[in-house]
Amino acid sequence: xxxxxxxxxxxINTLEIKQSTAMAGLHWIxxxxxxxxxxxxxxxVMLVIYFGISFLLTSIPILVLLPILLTPAFNAGxxxxxxxxxxxxxxxxxxxxxxxxxxLRSLFRLGMLYFMANLIIIVVASVLIESLADKDSxxxxxxxxxxxxxxxxxxxxxxxxxxxxxxxxIVFVLSIPLVMASWFAPxxxxxxxxxxxxxxxxxxxxxxxxxxxxLVYSILMIPIMLLALVPLGLGLLIIIPVIFISQxxxxxxxxxxxQTYQGVFLV
Numbered sequence: 001x002x003x004x005x006x007x008x009x010x011x012i013n014t015l016e017i018k019q020s021t022a023m024a025g026l027h028w029i030x031x032x033x034x035x036x037x038x039x040x041x042x043x044x045v046m047l048v049i050y051f052g053i054s055f056l057l058t059s060i061p062i063l064v065l066l067p068i069l070l071t072p073a074f075n076a077g078x079x080x081x082x083x084x085x086x087x088x089x090x091x092x093x094x095x096x097x098x099x100x101x102x103x104l105r106s107l108f109r110l111g112m113l114y115f116m117a118n119l120i121i122i123v124v125a126s127v128l129i130e131s132l133a134d135k136d137s138x139x140x141x142x143x144x145x146x147x148x149x150x151x152x153x154x155x156x157x158x159x160x161x162x163x164x165x166x167x168x169x170i171v172f173v174l175s176i177p178l179v180m181a182s183w184f185a186p187x188x189x190x191x192x193x194x195x196x197x198x199x200x201x202x203x204x205x206x207x208x209x210x211x212x213x214x215l216v217y218s219i220l221m222i223p224i225m226l227l228a229l230v231p232l233g234l235g236l237l238i239i240i241p242v243i244f245i246s247q248x249x250x251x252x253x254x255x256x257x258x259q260t261y262q263g264v265f266l267v
Contacts (some may be wrong), residue, residue: 024250028250038091050074069114075247082249110186125170133157185202
């Protein structure tokens with residue numbers, strides 16, 4: 001199917017980024033649980049199908065990277081489903097594959113940008129750990145096969161633990177812009193014909209303009225996610241779809257664009 005972003009006559013209006021209040025983060029969470037509650041079983045089935053496909057692909061050596069590259073397409077599918085439920089329509093399992101049917105090429109390119117950004121972070125982390133820790137301790141850590149062995153190595157090489165913590169902190173800081181870039185990018189590509197690179201930049205701009213509501217959202221979601229881990233992690237079957245839905249809820253609040261290409265929907 002032709003990707004509308006590749007058609008010469010495709011046009012989009014200027015996207016307006018609005019600034020939400022700090023407590024909007026709480027509203028996004030509440031709205032997300034509300035949308036999830038309208039079709040909980042379908043949301044869970046969609047998530048299981050997504051994980052099942054990803055697991056199957058990673059088990060095939062030549063396709064091991066494909067799940068990463070297809071992440072934006074699946075992400076867009078969840079947000080498309082959230083829009084349908086929000087519009088009063090029934091959620092369908094087929095909504096999970098909306099990105100594959102309508103915007104696959106652009107979303108796949110977005111996945112490639114995600115992969116390259118993550119690869120850069122991994123390379124930086126590798127360079128940092130090698131520069132902060134001695135080679136003997138790194139070699140010993142790489143040979144550890146159990147948690148007990150790793151604990152013994154860290155106790156024997158305290159400098160290695162410090163190096164690991166410093167590296168993790170730097171990786172965390174570097175990952176923040178990537179999370180910001182990926183938060184709205186799939187929905188902008190899917191619904192507004194925005195090119196992948198521009199979508200990531202717009203997403204960063206939107207997140208930066210709404211730091212306070214995202215801070216409230218993050219503070220509230222952390223304990224909710226921890227609670228989801230308690231019953232053997234089964235709560236994640238609820239929380240992960242809720243997070244996908246919350247991406248749509250925050251998008252709806254922040255972007256006021258009214259027109260999209262034919263075949264998707266009006267905001």
